[in-house]
Amino acid sequence: MTSRVLVTGAAGFLGAEMIRQFVSAGTDAVGTTFRRPAQVPIPTVKIDLRNAVASQELVAEVRPTLVINAAYSSADWEITAVAPAHLATAAHAVGADFVQVSSDVVFAGGPERYTEDSAPCPVNAYGAAKAAAEVAVRACHPGATIARISLQMGTLEGHIERFVHEVVTHKRDGVFFTDDVKYPAHVADTARCLRELAGRPGMFHLPGADACNRFELAELVCAQYGWPTDRLRPGSRLEAGIPGPAQVHLDGTRTLAALQSPMRGAREFLSPDT
Known part of the structure:
Protein backbone atom coordinates (compact mmCIF):
# COMPACT_ATOMS: atom_id res chain seq x y z
CA MET A 1 0.00 0.00 0.00
CA THR A 2 1.30 3.43 -0.95
CA SER A 3 2.19 5.41 2.18
CA ARG A 4 3.98 8.37 0.57
CA VAL A 5 4.10 9.44 -3.05
CA LEU A 6 6.39 11.89 -4.81
CA VAL A 7 4.83 13.48 -7.90
CA THR A 8 7.03 15.54 -10.19
CA GLY A 9 5.50 18.15 -12.49
CA ALA A 10 3.00 19.32 -9.87
CA ALA A 11 2.39 22.54 -11.83
CA GLY A 12 1.33 20.56 -14.88
CA PHE A 13 -2.20 19.56 -15.82
CA LEU A 14 -1.78 15.84 -15.08
CA GLY A 15 0.64 16.21 -12.17
CA ALA A 16 -1.72 18.55 -10.33
CA GLU A 17 -4.66 16.21 -10.87
CA MET A 18 -2.68 13.26 -9.55
CA ILE A 19 -1.77 15.15 -6.38
CA ARG A 20 -5.39 16.17 -5.83
CA GLN A 21 -6.49 12.54 -6.14
CA PHE A 22 -3.81 11.25 -3.79
CA VAL A 23 -4.64 13.90 -1.19
CA SER A 24 -8.36 13.13 -1.53
CA ALA A 25 -7.59 9.45 -0.91
CA GLY A 26 -5.66 10.33 2.25
CA THR A 27 -2.23 9.54 0.82
CA ASP A 28 0.75 11.56 1.99
CA ALA A 29 1.96 13.36 -1.14
CA VAL A 30 4.91 15.58 -2.05
CA GLY A 31 5.02 17.52 -5.31
CA THR A 32 7.81 19.19 -7.24
CA THR A 33 7.86 22.29 -9.44
CA PHE A 34 10.47 24.02 -11.55
CA ARG A 35 9.48 27.19 -13.42
CA ARG A 36 5.84 27.66 -12.39
CA PRO A 37 4.05 27.44 -9.02
CA ALA A 38 1.54 24.64 -8.57
CA GLN A 39 -2.14 25.04 -7.73
CA VAL A 40 -2.32 22.01 -5.46
CA PRO A 41 -3.49 21.46 -1.85
CA ILE A 42 -0.01 20.67 -0.50
CA PRO A 43 3.33 22.49 -0.25
CA THR A 44 5.71 21.72 -3.11
CA VAL A 45 9.46 21.54 -3.55
CA LYS A 46 11.12 23.64 -6.25
CA ILE A 47 13.84 21.59 -7.91
CA ASP A 48 15.76 21.29 -11.18
CA LEU A 49 15.34 17.61 -12.00
CA ARG A 50 18.13 17.84 -14.57
CA ASN A 51 20.49 17.85 -11.59
CA ALA A 52 21.12 14.20 -10.72
CA VAL A 53 22.45 14.93 -7.24
CA ALA A 54 19.48 17.16 -6.38
CA SER A 55 17.05 14.47 -7.53
CA GLN A 56 18.82 11.77 -5.52
CA GLU A 57 18.92 13.95 -2.39
CA LEU A 58 15.21 14.79 -2.68
CA VAL A 59 14.15 11.15 -3.03
CA ALA A 60 16.45 10.11 -0.19
CA GLU A 61 14.94 12.81 2.04
CA VAL A 62 11.28 12.19 1.15
CA ARG A 63 11.64 8.38 1.23
CA PRO A 64 8.58 7.77 -0.93
CA THR A 65 7.16 4.34 -1.61
CA LEU A 66 6.09 5.58 -5.06
CA VAL A 67 7.55 8.14 -7.46
CA ILE A 68 5.45 9.35 -10.41
CA ASN A 69 7.29 11.38 -13.03
CA ALA A 70 4.81 13.68 -14.75
CA ALA A 71 7.40 16.39 -15.45
CA TYR A 72 8.34 17.18 -19.05
CA SER A 73 9.20 19.98 -21.45
CA SER A 74 8.60 19.66 -25.17
CA ALA A 75 11.54 22.02 -25.76
CA ASP A 76 14.06 20.68 -23.21
CA TRP A 77 15.78 17.36 -23.91
CA GLU A 78 17.38 17.19 -20.47
CA ILE A 79 14.09 17.50 -18.59
CA THR A 80 12.22 15.06 -20.82
CA ALA A 81 14.88 12.47 -21.64
CA VAL A 82 17.57 12.64 -18.96
CA ALA A 83 15.80 13.67 -15.73
CA PRO A 84 13.63 10.50 -15.70
CA ALA A 85 16.81 8.42 -15.46
CA HIS A 86 17.95 10.39 -12.41
CA LEU A 87 14.58 9.90 -10.75
CA ALA A 88 14.30 6.21 -11.65
CA THR A 89 17.79 5.57 -10.26
CA ALA A 90 16.94 7.39 -7.03
CA ALA A 91 13.62 5.57 -6.67
CA HIS A 92 15.28 2.20 -7.18
CA ALA A 93 17.90 3.04 -4.54
CA VAL A 94 15.23 3.55 -1.84
CA GLY A 95 13.05 0.64 -2.99
CA ALA A 96 10.24 2.84 -4.33
CA ASP A 97 7.96 1.95 -7.22
CA PHE A 98 8.37 4.22 -10.24
CA VAL A 99 5.85 5.40 -12.83
CA GLN A 100 7.11 7.16 -15.96
CA VAL A 101 4.44 9.09 -17.85
CA SER A 102 5.27 8.71 -21.52
CA SER A 103 3.33 9.76 -24.61
CA ASP A 104 1.93 8.68 -27.95
CA VAL A 105 4.44 11.09 -29.57
CA VAL A 106 6.95 8.22 -29.50
CA PHE A 107 5.12 6.99 -32.64
CA ALA A 108 5.19 8.44 -36.16
CA GLY A 109 1.51 7.90 -36.85
CA GLY A 110 -0.24 6.27 -39.77
CA PRO A 111 -3.05 3.81 -40.44
CA GLU A 112 -1.68 1.09 -38.14
CA ARG A 113 -2.58 0.69 -34.50
CA TYR A 114 0.21 0.97 -31.95
CA THR A 115 0.07 -1.58 -29.14
CA GLU A 116 2.18 -1.82 -26.02
CA ASP A 117 4.60 -4.03 -28.00
CA SER A 118 5.09 -1.56 -30.87
CA ALA A 119 8.59 -0.14 -31.21
CA PRO A 120 8.91 3.66 -30.91
CA CYS A 121 9.40 5.51 -34.19
CA PRO A 122 9.39 9.23 -33.32
CA VAL A 123 9.44 11.93 -35.98
CA ASN A 124 10.29 14.99 -33.87
CA ALA A 125 12.64 15.92 -31.03
CA TYR A 126 10.00 15.70 -28.32
CA GLY A 127 8.99 12.21 -29.40
CA ALA A 128 12.63 11.16 -29.47
CA ALA A 129 13.13 12.52 -25.94
CA LYS A 130 10.14 10.59 -24.64
CA ALA A 131 11.36 7.41 -26.34
CA ALA A 132 14.85 7.89 -24.88
CA ALA A 133 13.33 8.32 -21.42
CA GLU A 134 11.54 4.99 -21.74
CA VAL A 135 14.82 3.21 -22.48
CA ALA A 136 16.65 4.98 -19.66
CA VAL A 137 13.94 4.28 -17.09
CA ARG A 138 13.88 0.57 -17.94
CA ALA A 139 17.64 0.41 -17.48
CA CYS A 140 17.67 2.32 -14.19
CA HIS A 141 14.58 0.73 -12.62
CA PRO A 142 13.72 -2.73 -14.04
CA GLY A 143 10.42 -2.79 -12.15
CA ALA A 144 9.21 0.57 -13.47
CA THR A 145 5.76 1.24 -14.87
CA ILE A 146 5.80 3.12 -18.20
CA ALA A 147 2.47 4.49 -19.38
CA ARG A 148 1.93 6.15 -22.74
CA ILE A 149 -0.91 8.66 -22.82
CA SER A 150 -2.60 10.84 -25.45
CA LEU A 151 -4.04 14.37 -25.26
CA GLN A 152 -5.24 15.33 -21.78
CA MET A 153 -8.48 17.30 -21.54
CA TYR A 183 -7.33 9.45 -28.58
CA PRO A 184 -7.90 12.26 -26.05
CA ALA A 185 -8.64 11.34 -22.45
CA HIS A 186 -10.07 13.05 -19.41
CA VAL A 187 -7.21 13.96 -17.10
CA ALA A 188 -9.05 12.56 -14.09
CA ASP A 189 -9.45 9.18 -15.81
CA THR A 190 -5.77 9.08 -16.71
CA ALA A 191 -4.74 9.95 -13.15
CA ARG A 192 -6.94 7.20 -11.70
CA CYS A 193 -5.52 4.62 -14.11
CA LEU A 194 -1.94 5.67 -13.37
CA ARG A 195 -2.60 5.22 -9.67
CA GLU A 196 -3.99 1.76 -10.38
CA LEU A 197 -1.00 0.83 -12.55
CA ALA A 198 1.59 1.85 -9.94
CA GLY A 199 3.67 -1.13 -8.91
CA ARG A 200 2.99 -3.08 -12.11
CA PRO A 201 6.19 -3.42 -14.16
CA GLY A 202 6.01 -3.01 -17.91
CA MET A 203 4.63 -0.91 -20.75
CA PHE A 204 1.02 0.30 -20.74
CA HIS A 205 -1.22 2.40 -23.00
CA LEU A 206 -3.95 4.73 -21.71
CA PRO A 207 -5.88 6.17 -24.66
CA GLY A 208 -9.35 7.63 -24.49
CA ASP A 251 -4.23 0.86 -28.79
CA GLY A 252 -4.77 0.25 -25.08
CA THR A 253 -6.90 -2.88 -25.33
CA ARG A 254 -4.52 -5.03 -23.29
CA THR A 255 -3.88 -2.39 -20.61
CA LEU A 256 -7.51 -1.40 -20.13
CA ALA A 257 -8.65 -5.02 -19.88
CA ALA A 258 -6.55 -5.34 -16.72
CA LEU A 259 -7.86 -2.17 -15.05
CA GLN A 260 -11.01 -1.38 -13.12
CA SER A 261 -10.85 2.35 -13.88
CA PRO A 262 -12.48 3.32 -17.21
CA MET A 263 -11.04 5.66 -19.84
CA ARG A 264 -13.84 7.73 -21.33
Whole structure:
Protein backbone atom coordinates (compact mmCIF):
# COMPACT_ATOMS: atom_id res chain seq x y z
CA MET A 1 0.00 0.00 0.00
CA THR A 2 1.30 3.43 -0.95
CA SER A 3 2.19 5.41 2.18
CA ARG A 4 3.98 8.37 0.57
CA VAL A 5 4.10 9.44 -3.05
CA LEU A 6 6.39 11.89 -4.81
CA VAL A 7 4.83 13.48 -7.90
CA THR A 8 7.03 15.54 -10.19
CA GLY A 9 5.50 18.15 -12.49
CA ALA A 10 3.00 19.32 -9.87
CA ALA A 11 2.39 22.54 -11.83
CA GLY A 12 1.33 20.56 -14.88
CA PHE A 13 -2.20 19.56 -15.82
CA LEU A 14 -1.78 15.84 -15.08
CA GLY A 15 0.64 16.21 -12.17
CA ALA A 16 -1.72 18.55 -10.33
CA GLU A 17 -4.66 16.21 -10.87
CA MET A 18 -2.68 13.26 -9.55
CA ILE A 19 -1.77 15.15 -6.38
CA ARG A 20 -5.39 16.17 -5.83
CA GLN A 21 -6.49 12.54 -6.14
CA PHE A 22 -3.81 11.25 -3.79
CA VAL A 23 -4.64 13.90 -1.19
CA SER A 24 -8.36 13.13 -1.53
CA ALA A 25 -7.59 9.45 -0.91
CA GLY A 26 -5.66 10.33 2.25
CA THR A 27 -2.23 9.54 0.82
CA ASP A 28 0.75 11.56 1.99
CA ALA A 29 1.96 13.36 -1.14
CA VAL A 30 4.91 15.58 -2.05
CA GLY A 31 5.02 17.52 -5.31
CA THR A 32 7.81 19.19 -7.24
CA THR A 33 7.86 22.29 -9.44
CA PHE A 34 10.47 24.02 -11.55
CA ARG A 35 9.48 27.19 -13.42
CA ARG A 36 5.84 27.66 -12.39
CA PRO A 37 4.05 27.44 -9.02
CA ALA A 38 1.54 24.64 -8.57
CA GLN A 39 -2.14 25.04 -7.73
CA VAL A 40 -2.32 22.01 -5.46
CA PRO A 41 -3.49 21.46 -1.85
CA ILE A 42 -0.01 20.67 -0.50
CA PRO A 43 3.33 22.49 -0.25
CA THR A 44 5.71 21.72 -3.11
CA VAL A 45 9.46 21.54 -3.55
CA LYS A 46 11.12 23.64 -6.25
CA ILE A 47 13.84 21.59 -7.91
CA ASP A 48 15.76 21.29 -11.18
CA LEU A 49 15.34 17.61 -12.00
CA ARG A 50 18.13 17.84 -14.57
CA ASN A 51 20.49 17.85 -11.59
CA ALA A 52 21.12 14.20 -10.72
CA VAL A 53 22.45 14.93 -7.24
CA ALA A 54 19.48 17.16 -6.38
CA SER A 55 17.05 14.47 -7.53
CA GLN A 56 18.82 11.77 -5.52
CA GLU A 57 18.92 13.95 -2.39
CA LEU A 58 15.21 14.79 -2.68
CA VAL A 59 14.15 11.15 -3.03
CA ALA A 60 16.45 10.11 -0.19
CA GLU A 61 14.94 12.81 2.04
CA VAL A 62 11.28 12.19 1.15
CA ARG A 63 11.64 8.38 1.23
CA PRO A 64 8.58 7.77 -0.93
CA THR A 65 7.16 4.34 -1.61
CA LEU A 66 6.09 5.58 -5.06
CA VAL A 67 7.55 8.14 -7.46
CA ILE A 68 5.45 9.35 -10.41
CA ASN A 69 7.29 11.38 -13.03
CA ALA A 70 4.81 13.68 -14.75
CA ALA A 71 7.40 16.39 -15.45
CA TYR A 72 8.34 17.18 -19.05
CA SER A 73 9.20 19.98 -21.45
CA SER A 74 8.60 19.66 -25.17
CA ALA A 75 11.54 22.02 -25.76
CA ASP A 76 14.06 20.68 -23.21
CA TRP A 77 15.78 17.36 -23.91
CA GLU A 78 17.38 17.19 -20.47
CA ILE A 79 14.09 17.50 -18.59
CA THR A 80 12.22 15.06 -20.82
CA ALA A 81 14.88 12.47 -21.64
CA VAL A 82 17.57 12.64 -18.96
CA ALA A 83 15.80 13.67 -15.73
CA PRO A 84 13.63 10.50 -15.70
CA ALA A 85 16.81 8.42 -15.46
CA HIS A 86 17.95 10.39 -12.41
CA LEU A 87 14.58 9.90 -10.75
CA ALA A 88 14.30 6.21 -11.65
CA THR A 89 17.79 5.57 -10.26
CA ALA A 90 16.94 7.39 -7.03
CA ALA A 91 13.62 5.57 -6.67
CA HIS A 92 15.28 2.20 -7.18
CA ALA A 93 17.90 3.04 -4.54
CA VAL A 94 15.23 3.55 -1.84
CA GLY A 95 13.05 0.64 -2.99
CA ALA A 96 10.24 2.84 -4.33
CA ASP A 97 7.96 1.95 -7.22
CA PHE A 98 8.37 4.22 -10.24
CA VAL A 99 5.85 5.40 -12.83
CA GLN A 100 7.11 7.16 -15.96
CA VAL A 101 4.44 9.09 -17.85
CA SER A 102 5.27 8.71 -21.52
CA SER A 103 3.33 9.76 -24.61
CA ASP A 104 1.93 8.68 -27.95
CA VAL A 105 4.44 11.09 -29.57
CA VAL A 106 6.95 8.22 -29.50
CA PHE A 107 5.12 6.99 -32.64
CA ALA A 108 5.19 8.44 -36.16
CA GLY A 109 1.51 7.90 -36.85
CA GLY A 110 -0.24 6.27 -39.77
CA PRO A 111 -3.05 3.81 -40.44
CA GLU A 112 -1.68 1.09 -38.14
CA ARG A 113 -2.58 0.69 -34.50
CA TYR A 114 0.21 0.97 -31.95
CA THR A 115 0.07 -1.58 -29.14
CA GLU A 116 2.18 -1.82 -26.02
CA ASP A 117 4.60 -4.03 -28.00
CA SER A 118 5.09 -1.56 -30.87
CA ALA A 119 8.59 -0.14 -31.21
CA PRO A 120 8.91 3.66 -30.91
CA CYS A 121 9.40 5.51 -34.19
CA PRO A 122 9.39 9.23 -33.32
CA VAL A 123 9.44 11.93 -35.98
CA ASN A 124 10.29 14.99 -33.87
CA ALA A 125 12.64 15.92 -31.03
CA TYR A 126 10.00 15.70 -28.32
CA GLY A 127 8.99 12.21 -29.40
CA ALA A 128 12.63 11.16 -29.47
CA ALA A 129 13.13 12.52 -25.94
CA LYS A 130 10.14 10.59 -24.64
CA ALA A 131 11.36 7.41 -26.34
CA ALA A 132 14.85 7.89 -24.88
CA ALA A 133 13.33 8.32 -21.42
CA GLU A 134 11.54 4.99 -21.74
CA VAL A 135 14.82 3.21 -22.48
CA ALA A 136 16.65 4.98 -19.66
CA VAL A 137 13.94 4.28 -17.09
CA ARG A 138 13.88 0.57 -17.94
CA ALA A 139 17.64 0.41 -17.48
CA CYS A 140 17.67 2.32 -14.19
CA HIS A 141 14.58 0.73 -12.62
CA PRO A 142 13.72 -2.73 -14.04
CA GLY A 143 10.42 -2.79 -12.15
CA ALA A 144 9.21 0.57 -13.47
CA THR A 145 5.76 1.24 -14.87
CA ILE A 146 5.80 3.12 -18.20
CA ALA A 147 2.47 4.49 -19.38
CA ARG A 148 1.93 6.15 -22.74
CA ILE A 149 -0.91 8.66 -22.82
CA SER A 150 -2.60 10.84 -25.45
CA LEU A 151 -4.04 14.37 -25.26
CA GLN A 152 -5.24 15.33 -21.78
CA MET A 153 -8.48 17.30 -21.54
CA GLY A 154 -11.52 17.67 -19.30
CA THR A 155 -11.38 21.12 -17.67
CA LEU A 156 -10.75 24.72 -18.67
CA GLU A 157 -7.19 24.27 -17.35
CA GLY A 158 -6.44 21.90 -20.24
CA HIS A 159 -4.27 23.11 -23.10
CA ILE A 160 -6.84 22.26 -25.78
CA GLU A 161 -9.69 23.95 -23.96
CA ARG A 162 -7.61 27.08 -23.29
CA PHE A 163 -6.48 27.24 -26.92
CA VAL A 164 -10.04 26.93 -28.23
CA HIS A 165 -11.24 29.61 -25.82
CA GLU A 166 -8.51 32.02 -26.91
CA VAL A 167 -9.46 31.49 -30.56
CA VAL A 168 -13.22 31.94 -30.13
CA THR A 169 -12.74 35.05 -27.95
CA HIS A 170 -10.50 36.70 -30.57
CA LYS A 171 -7.39 36.56 -28.36
CA ARG A 172 -5.45 34.64 -31.00
CA ASP A 173 -5.80 33.04 -34.40
CA GLY A 174 -5.53 29.32 -34.79
CA VAL A 175 -5.99 26.42 -37.17
CA PHE A 176 -7.29 23.04 -36.02
CA PHE A 177 -5.79 20.15 -37.95
CA THR A 178 -8.09 17.57 -39.48
CA ASP A 179 -5.20 15.20 -40.22
CA ASP A 180 -3.95 15.10 -36.61
CA VAL A 181 -5.84 12.23 -34.96
CA LYS A 182 -5.49 11.36 -31.29
CA TYR A 183 -7.33 9.45 -28.58
CA PRO A 184 -7.90 12.26 -26.05
CA ALA A 185 -8.64 11.34 -22.45
CA HIS A 186 -10.07 13.05 -19.41
CA VAL A 187 -7.21 13.96 -17.10
CA ALA A 188 -9.05 12.56 -14.09
CA ASP A 189 -9.45 9.18 -15.81
CA THR A 190 -5.77 9.08 -16.71
CA ALA A 191 -4.74 9.95 -13.15
CA ARG A 192 -6.94 7.20 -11.70
CA CYS A 193 -5.52 4.62 -14.11
CA LEU A 194 -1.94 5.67 -13.37
CA ARG A 195 -2.60 5.22 -9.67
CA GLU A 196 -3.99 1.76 -10.38
CA LEU A 197 -1.00 0.83 -12.55
CA ALA A 198 1.59 1.85 -9.94
CA GLY A 199 3.67 -1.13 -8.91
CA ARG A 200 2.99 -3.08 -12.11
CA PRO A 201 6.19 -3.42 -14.16
CA GLY A 202 6.01 -3.01 -17.91
CA MET A 203 4.63 -0.91 -20.75
CA PHE A 204 1.02 0.30 -20.74
CA HIS A 205 -1.22 2.40 -23.00
CA LEU A 206 -3.95 4.73 -21.71
CA PRO A 207 -5.88 6.17 -24.66
CA GLY A 208 -9.35 7.63 -24.49
CA ALA A 209 -12.13 5.65 -26.14
CA ASP A 210 -12.64 7.90 -29.19
CA ALA A 211 -10.41 8.80 -32.13
CA CYS A 212 -10.81 12.52 -32.83
CA ASN A 213 -8.97 15.04 -34.94
CA ARG A 214 -8.22 18.47 -33.51
CA PHE A 215 -10.99 20.23 -35.44
CA GLU A 216 -13.56 17.75 -34.12
CA LEU A 217 -12.21 18.32 -30.60
CA ALA A 218 -12.58 22.09 -30.99
CA GLU A 219 -16.20 21.65 -32.05
CA LEU A 220 -16.89 19.36 -29.09
CA VAL A 221 -15.32 21.84 -26.65
CA CYS A 222 -17.44 24.67 -28.07
CA ALA A 223 -20.60 22.56 -27.79
CA GLN A 224 -19.88 21.69 -24.16
CA TYR A 225 -19.30 25.28 -23.07
CA GLY A 226 -21.78 26.96 -25.41
CA TRP A 227 -19.08 28.86 -27.29
CA PRO A 228 -19.51 30.06 -30.90
CA THR A 229 -17.81 28.07 -33.64
CA ASP A 230 -17.55 30.68 -36.37
CA ARG A 231 -13.82 31.26 -35.72
CA LEU A 232 -12.85 27.60 -35.85
CA ARG A 233 -10.79 27.02 -38.99
CA PRO A 234 -9.90 23.51 -40.20
CA GLY A 235 -6.47 22.93 -41.65
CA SER A 236 -3.81 20.36 -42.37
CA ARG A 237 -0.63 19.69 -40.39
CA LEU A 238 0.96 18.40 -43.60
CA GLU A 239 0.09 21.54 -45.59
CA ALA A 240 1.21 23.78 -42.74
CA GLY A 241 4.60 22.08 -42.74
CA ILE A 242 4.55 21.55 -38.98
CA PRO A 243 6.47 18.38 -38.08
CA GLY A 244 4.96 15.92 -35.69
CA PRO A 245 3.08 12.64 -35.50
CA ALA A 246 -0.35 12.51 -37.12
CA GLN A 247 -3.10 9.90 -36.87
CA VAL A 248 -1.59 8.14 -33.87
CA HIS A 249 -3.90 5.22 -33.14
CA LEU A 250 -2.85 4.31 -29.60
CA ASP A 251 -4.23 0.86 -28.79
CA GLY A 252 -4.77 0.25 -25.08
CA THR A 253 -6.90 -2.88 -25.33
CA ARG A 254 -4.52 -5.03 -23.29
CA THR A 255 -3.88 -2.39 -20.61
CA LEU A 256 -7.51 -1.40 -20.13
CA ALA A 257 -8.65 -5.02 -19.88
CA ALA A 258 -6.55 -5.34 -16.72
CA LEU A 259 -7.86 -2.17 -15.05
CA GLN A 260 -11.01 -1.38 -13.12
CA SER A 261 -10.85 2.35 -13.88
CA PRO A 262 -12.48 3.32 -17.21
CA MET A 263 -11.04 5.66 -19.84
CA ARG A 264 -13.84 7.73 -21.33
CA GLY A 265 -13.79 9.11 -24.86
CA ALA A 266 -13.97 12.78 -25.78
CA ARG A 267 -17.49 12.45 -27.15
CA GLU A 268 -18.62 11.31 -23.70
CA PHE A 269 -16.75 13.67 -21.36
CA LEU A 270 -17.20 16.66 -23.70
CA SER A 271 -20.93 16.08 -24.11
CA PRO A 272 -23.00 19.19 -23.27
CA ASP A 273 -24.96 16.95 -20.90
CA THR A 274 -21.84 16.02 -18.90
